[in-house]
Amino acid sequence: MDRVDPKPPADACADPGTDLDTDTETDAVGRRADAYAAAPLLNCLLREVAEPLPGPGGRGVHRLPGTGRLLRVRPGRRPAAPELLTAGAWHRLDHPELVKLVAEELRRRTGLPGGDLPTEMTDSRDAVAALLTARARAAAPADPYLRSEQSLITGHPHHPAPKARGGGPVASWLPYAPEAHAHFPLVLLGVREDQVAEEGDTRALDALGSAPPGYRLLPAHPWQLDLVARDLAPAFADGRLLRLGTTAFDAWPTAAVRTLYEPRRDLFLKFSLDVRITNDIRRLWRHDLRRLRRTDTAAGQAFAALGPPAAWLSDRGYRTAAFAFEELAVLVRDGLRGHLLPGATPLLAAGLAEGFEGSPLAATADPDRWWEAYLRQVVPPALTAFHDHGLVLEAHLQNTLVAVDPSGTPVQALFRDAEGAKLLADVPRAAGWERLVYCLVVNHLSEIAAALAEHHPGLDPWPAARRELARHRLPEIPALLASPTLPGKTNLLLRWTGADGAAARYVPLRNPLSGSA
Numbered sequence: 001m002d003r004v005d006p007k008p009p010a011d012a013c014a015d016p017g018t019d020l021d022t023d024t025e026t027d028a029v030g031r032r033a034d035a036y037a038a039a040p041l042l043n044c045l046l047r048e049v050a051e052p053l054p055g056p057g058g059r060g061v062h063r064l065p066g067t068g069r070l071l072r073v074r075p076g077r078r079p080a081a082p083e084l085l086t087a088g089a090w091h092r093l094d095h096p097e098l099v100k101l102v103a104e105e106l107r108r109r110t111g112l113p114g115g116d117l118p119t120e121m122t123d124s125r126d127a128v129a130a131l132l133t134a135r136a137r138a139a140a141p142a143d144p145y146l147r148s149e150q151s152l153i154t155g156h157p158h159h160p161a162p163k164a165r166g167g168g169p170v171a172s173w174l175p176y177a178p179e180a181h182a183h184f185p186l187v188l189l190g191v192r193e194d195q196v197a198e199e200g201d202t203r204a205l206d207a208l209g210s211a212p213p214g215y216r217l218l219p220a221h222p223w224q225l226d227l228v229a230r231d232l233a234p235a236f237a238d239g240r241l242l243r244l245g246t247t248a249f250d251a252w253p254t255a256a257v258r259t260l261y262e263p264r265r266d267l268f269l270k271f272s273l274d275v276r277i278t279n280d281i282r283r284l285w286r287h288d289l290r291r292l293r294r295t296d297t298a299a300g301q302a303f304a305a306l307g308p309p310a311a312w313l314s315d316r317g318y319r320t321a322a323f324a325f326e327e328l329a330v331l332v333r334d335g336l337r338g339h340l341l342p343g344a345t346p347l348l349a350a351g352l353a354e355g356f357e358g359s360p361l362a363a364t365a366d367p368d369r370w371w372e373a374y375l376r377q378v379v380p381p382a383l384t385a386f387h388d389h390g391l392v393l394e395a396h397l398q399n400t401l402v403a404v405d406p407s408g409t410p411v412q413a414l415f416r417d418a419e420g421a422k423l424l425a426d427v428p429r430a431a432g433w434e435r436l437v438y439c440l441v442v443n444h445l446s447e448i449a450a451a452l453a454e455h456h457p458g459l460d461p462w463p464a465a466r467r468e469l470a471r472h473r474l475p476e477i478p479a480l481l482a483s484p485t486l487p488g489k490t491n492l493l494l495r496w497t498g499a500d501g502a503a504a505r506y507v508p509l510r511n512p513l514s515g516s517a
Contacts, residue, residue: 029132034095036132036154037125039078043158044492045071045102046079048507049109059083066108069101077450078154095125102160106496114496116167117160120276124161128153130170131163134180141181141252143263144358145336145401148351149254150178157353157447159278159491166275173275176223178253185250186260186269187222189328190215190242191321200293200317204267204332208247215242218319219330221258221271228274228327235323255350255398258282259333266335268313268416272326279495284329288419289318292331296418302389303381309403309412310381311339315419333416336401341412345404349378350397353447360408361448367456368464370409374448375468377402377413382440383472386424392432394420396443433476435504438487441480442509449512462512469513486511 046052050062050071060075070085082098083090093101099121106114131153141147155162165173176182190211196218211217225232235241251260251269258273273282296315303312313334320329336346352361364370378400385391393399393415403412424432449461469477485508494505 029129032132033125033129035080036128037095037121037163038082038098039080039154040157040162041098041102041121041160041492042073042079042082044160044490045105046073047158047488047509048490048492049105064101064105066105069105071101077447077454078157096122102492106492110493110497112497115498117495119167120161120164120495123167124164127163127165127170127173130174131177131179134174134177138181140357141183144356145346145348146252146261146263147356147358148348149252149261150181151348151351151354151356152255153179154354156278156491158443158489160495162278164276166277168275172226173223176221176253176257178255178257183250183252184222185246185248186219187225187246188244189218189220190244191218191328192240195240195322196319197322197325198317198319199289200296200315200332202317202319202332204265204316205319205330207265209244211244212242216319217244218321218328219247219269220328221260221273223275224258224271224273224327228324231327232324235321240323241321255348256282261335266337268333268335270315270331270333272329274327279491283326284318284320284331284419286325289320289325289329289331292318292418295421295423298389298391298423299385299393299415299418299421302385302391303415305389306381306384309341309377311412311414313339313401313414313416315417331419336414339414340403341405343406344411345406346401346412346414347404348398349400349402349444349448352402353397353451355451360404361452362455364408364456367452367459371449371452371459371461372464372468374402374410375445375465377410378444379440379468380472381413381415382436383469383474386432386436387472387474390424392422392424392427392436394422394439395436396439397447399439400444434487434506437480438489438504438506441513442486442488446512462515466513480511481513483511484514485509486513 046062050064053061053063059072061070061072063070072083073079074081082093084093099118103114103118174180175184188209193214193216196216205219206217208219209217232241249264251262253260257277259268259270261268272284275282292315299312300314303310316332318329318331340346352359382393382395385393394417395415399415399417399420401414402410405411422432445465452461453459466481470481487506488509490505490507
């Protein structure tokens with residue numbers, strides 16, 4: 001496959017190379033970081049708040065209704081070069097000015113101060129600068145799957161602070177950042193047997209090392225262990241916890257940051273991480289762990305009925321310490337090899353949207369055929385699981401892997417994350433359908449379609465998407481194809497108002513399916 005590097009926003013400057021010590025190169029990284037950070041923030045502002053105004057020219061002009069100000073940007077999948085009309089002239093906004101503008105607009109609109117979000121926006125931009133600097137000095141993994149997982153410099157394209165890392169110093173989180181191509185050993189703890197809490201199949205954890213008599217092995221993410229060190233001090237002091245060293249192997253952080261992959265053992269481990277990443281503190285919450293087995297069992301049964309090539313990566317079980325149930329929880333997830341078709345290479349869907357070296361999306365010589373194959377693998381499992389099995393997959397870009405054959409053609413989809421999946425037994429069907437449409441169509445297919453069209457000008461991906469959806473006899477499909485709008489999640493307003501990350505709110509977006517022949 002041809003080399004395809006992650007494509008920066010249109011306003012980003014050229015890659016500064018590997019020597020970042022000079023002022024010029026540091027400034028270049030800063031400008032690239034500004035552009036990367038501005039694109040998702042602008043996407044949020046334009047989707048959730050701004051009112052587009054008619055007018056000629058290549059830059060879209062928008063009115064901000066709270067303040068009455070006029071903003072224009074270079075349009076596209078990653079909007080760039082924001083300018084504010086000031087004293088009759090357009091004034092270019094750097095990232096701090098853009099954050100200030102957004103904050104003033106939302107204070108007027110909501111009457112709320114916004115909490116920590118303005119600081120998180122700044123932290124996200126600074127994190128991007130640190131990641132760009134680190135990536136210039138790091139070697140990307142040779143494995144295309146890991147390369148796709150670690151490609152997300154932009155990250156969530158419709159979140160105001162997708163790369164914020166909890167506001168801590170760079171040295172506290174950079175060694176564990178997937179975007180910096182990190183890999184590191186796990187810390188091994190021993191938990192006294194009478195203090196172990198677990199459910200499901202956790203046998204894979206016992207193969208990671210050895211624990212002394214009377215103790216069970218518990219791996220820990222080193223960043224999380226640093227974050228909760230003070231709370232755990234009494235347990236180390238009284239012998240409920242032991243430090244047993246580190247693993248003899250490295251694990252690789254995936255796009256989710258707190259989920260790690262160990263390639264030799266073909267094992268995923270998901271940890272608590274007491275850091276806000278996008279909308280939520282990424283802790284394995286007790287209530288989610290308690291219902292995990294039920295959701296995962298339902299997903300496993302649904303995919304067993306579906307049959308190959310579609311696959312579900314099971315969250316087999318969890319283990320933790322009873323006295324630090326959420327803080328030290330670790331979830332054991334299926335690896336890839338037992339599910340992959342022979343000769344297929346898995347790739348993260350979010351990586352395909354963002355771009356990475358070797359991406360078949362950009363390299364394909366037949367984008368129409370590639371897209372039809374992609375739809376054929378991704379859409380049927382999600383719709384059938386919903387209609388036939390009452391399972392609402394969180395089928396967004398980060399929870400979907402698409403495996404390709406040696407020619408780069410999609411031949412299989414693998415889905416993951418029982419924590420994010422829902423059962424129709426627990427939610428109204430209409431709410432479940434809205435969530436599925438957002439995750440599958442708006443978050444996922446729209447981004448892949450736009451990336452494909454960006455690399456292959458002239459491609460119209462929506463007629464094929466309409467045909468694929470129309471093949472399925474769900475009662476909701478005719479209304480979906482006829483509706484003028486689709487639900488777009490409002491991550492900016494959700495975070496500004498301090499709503500729970502699971503309390504999704506939607507605004508109507510133009511439905512490209514409704515006008516497709």
